[in-house]
Amino acid sequence: MKRKKVVKGIRIALGVIAILVVVLGLVATGVLGSMVSKGVLYQNDGKDTHDNSLKQLETWEYDLEGFLAAHEGKDVTAEAEDGNRVPGTYFGEGNETCVVLVHGAGGDRYVMYPLAEQYLERGYDVISIDQRGSGVNPDPKVTFGIHESLDVKAMVELARTELSYETVFVHGQSMGGQTVALYASNVTPGETGAADAVVLDSPVPGMELMLLEMFGDGNTKDPFARYLAASGKIYMKLVDHIDYDDADTIEIVKKDQIPTMLIVSDRDEVCLPDQEEALYANIGSENKTIMHVDSVHIEGVIVDPEGYMKGTMEFLGSIK
DSSP states (O other), X not given: OHHHHHHHHHHHHHHHHHHHHHHXXXXXXXXXXXXXXXXXXXXXXXXXXXXXXXXHHHHTTOOHHHHHHHSOOEEEEEEOTTSOEEEEEEEOOSOSEEEEEEOOTTOOGGGGHHHHHHHHHTXXXXXXXXXXXXXXXXXXXXXXXXXXXXXXXXXXXXXXXXXXXXXXXXXXXXXXXXXXXXXXXXXXXXXXXXXXXXXXXXXXXXXXXXXXXHHTTTOTTOHHHHHXXXXXXXXXXXIIOOOGGGGOHHHHGGGOOSOEEEEEETTOSSSOHHHXXXXXXXXXXXXXXXXXXXXXXXXXXXXXXXXXXXXHHHHHHTOO
């Protein structure tokens, strides 16, 4: 009898320990999930994204003053369907076609001005926008294109309705390319908010994939990296109502029916060429093309503007 009591006591103790381990595990997962969610969604909190753009332009030795002296921009604002006010600079020089430019992570609309200059020189008007969490966009959350794609749609609608452009293209770089890819996959060709074609320069291949690479220092199979990403995914979905899967670019582009060009930076160490090739293979549009450039991440237009724009113009010029 005494032995049975001892065994029973041990079982109860082990059960309590097991429960405590589970509870502590859940608490730890919740705490880590909260940290991951905050770090991702508010990644630009306290950062000067405009200054980051200016520093990047200096690194590229880009003549910003010369561009602004030659091209007068005008502030424009569109309203997304969720009520967000989308800020942009409009360079309207009387051309028949408008291109909406979407920047990547950490900067603002100014970092797209080298590309804007190339389009303006070739007879296109331009609107360069601030993504959410960047510049003066009022929404502080960065959602890897999930919410930002609504801003792109709103600016395309503004270009058509208020600025009276019949033809509108959209061109995004890096996380901006991801935003544009998600946007193109969630609009219907022919509707007011749908661009006539999109250009994706080195788009982020997926929210979860990028987090795994970041947490695992390039190793997406690292157990702790996977645990961190999973913790953030659960927390973000339950608390912030944002699902990593909605920013799985490689998967989402299967729905893309807009004419789409993908630009791959062959020496890219951020969005790897093989990931970009996988993304291209999944693009659902029957009208798609791919161009490889000999550059690091998104710098094709910087190191070889003529070659970069030649390929881009050939694609956009084919759009009827």
